[in-house]
Amino acid sequence: GRRQAIVSEVAGTTRDRLMADAWWDDYHFILLDTGGLESHPEGVIRQLVQEQAEMAVADADVIILMTDVVDGMTSSDITAAEMLRSTKKPVVLAVNKVDNDTREFDSPEFYGLGMGDPEPISAFHNYGIQRLMERVTAHMEPDPSRRDDDLEQMDETAPTFQRGALNLAIVGRTNVGKSSLLNAILGQERSIVSEVPGTTRDALDTQLTYNGRDVVVIDTAGIRRPGQVSKGIEKYSVIRAVGAVNRSDITLLVTDATELATAQDSHIAGLAWEICRGLIVVINKWDLFADEGVGARYRAAATIRDRLHFMPYVPICFTSALEGEGIKALMDTAQDLWTERMRLVRSRDLQFMLADALADHQPPVVRKHRGQRVQINRLQQVGINPPTFLFTVNDPELVHFTYQRYLENKIRDTFGFDRTHLKLVFRKR
Structure with missing residues (x-):
């Protein structure tokens, strides 16, 4: 190979x-x-x-x-x-x-x-x-998932796709309430199937059912124990969180309402963005601000979006894990995000959207390429989780980043991809 x-x-x-x-x-x-x-x-x-x-x-x-x-x-x-x-x-x-x-x-x-x-x-x-x-x-199993250079058209005539369980990782800094959130999620459910050892010595993967859907919660609450406060262990806790994000479909990034979006939070969010994982920011301990009204929520959400400006679509949920508040809304949001990430769009509908997008706004001329502009011949969806779209073009280097963002927003607006990362690939015909 x-x-x-x-x-x-x-x-x-x-x-x-x-x-x-x-x-x-x-x-x-x-x-x-x-x-x-x-x-x-x-x-x-x-x-x-x-x-x-x-x-x-x-x-x-x-x-x-x-x-x-x-x-x-x-x-x-x-x-x-x-x-x-x-x-x-x-x-x-x-x-x-x-x-x-x-x-x-x-x-x-x-x-x-x-x-x-x-x-x-x-x-x-x-x-x-x-x-x-x-x-x-020789000691590993191959990963069957597609990479950018192996994209092929999906068989849209297939009646079903192998979707499996929703893998949900809980990550965050020490003392933000990860353990409490896990307990609150489990307390919300009627059917805990089993508890199985995870891939890390402190973590447990917990299987449960939510609204008829299998969910595996990857818990990193044991990342750092009391007394282990050295910088080395704090640094390693990030590494453990990275492993959980890598295994997940959707990551719950738990933050403390009293200390929003630290540098470590931004790093984990950036990782989720780079490897195309779903992300939900959970502002926990919101009961401390219960008397401050709706305006406090808007300000907190604005702070998160300012720090995570590269992910403007990320959902934000407010919880009090100890009080059990906001847990159902959080799990519903995770389920909705998962549904988006598994969504398929027919090629015919994508072609109609592409025609409208080109009619509304032609690609810009790229001066450094002798005044040429990209020609887009075809658009098709070639992957899910995340939704992945392949544009067949005359020259991928002619795609300006502003026009790529325009096409992404057009796909979002047309097909309701409001909360998930979208992956756009441009390939020469």
Whole structure:
């Protein structure tokens, strides 16, 4: 197969580019780069790095143990190998900086770590990466979802589509009421089907039924426990939230009514936008402002929309999880958003809309391309969750971002996509 490069770097979760959403062939995964493990970490910073690395290992499905052929096998390598063996998780041993044949002959030294065959690589020169990733992906399941370069026309004659359960993630900062919100959601329901272990050691995926629809709630309420207040753990809590967002169809971003839309909230919202997940902002603890009238709601919503200006369509719900207020409205909003994300539009209706859009507003002339303008020949829907629309054009580089926004708004207004992310793809005919 072919390799697809990193799709989108997770926005703002770390300043040191710690994490990325990635594809390799047909395998989709979150790539997490930790600091180095040491046998005897000294100092607060090194201890925090060690702590983060150990938590990352605990949550990982597959681990790459990176060593250095120039330094040879070190005491830190031995310590790391001993720790990884105790996890009983798949580990692939990589020996980096193998830039020539002589260094490759040095890599057998690392058999002494007892981690199986060492894989010689040079990350800088992109040597050995294909073999390394073949060993990594051998422990993974391929992701069947489409990517931009694999878009095909959907079969609109099919009577049904495999939709499955609605995966709903609850994320947010510490003490905003995530646990209370989960309990309130579960208390609202008559039929809790089962509780199953999630992919993280603190999280539980809870299955329930709402209005006849299966829902899986991905809870990250256990991200940070009392007493664990170091910056390293706070930073890692964002990483855990990123994993929940990645697994979700819709993310509930829970904020505190007394402290709206912090930088961390914006980072998580930005991630949801980048990877095309549904998002609902939940302003919790609204009972503290119950006496301030409707105007307070407008002001709070305006603050959220100002901070999340890149998502003007995002729904905002007001709740008091402890009092059980606003929970039904929140779940109804999630259900409505899910319905939008699964909506299909007939190609004939899209063509009519496109004709109207072109008649109302022709594409602008692009001066840097010798005064040309884009010619749009066809529009079709090629995906759901999120709704994805493919425009067949003469040259994708002629599509100005303002005209793309115009077309998106036209689709929203015509077909009632009020709350969901829309994905527009422009491809040369």
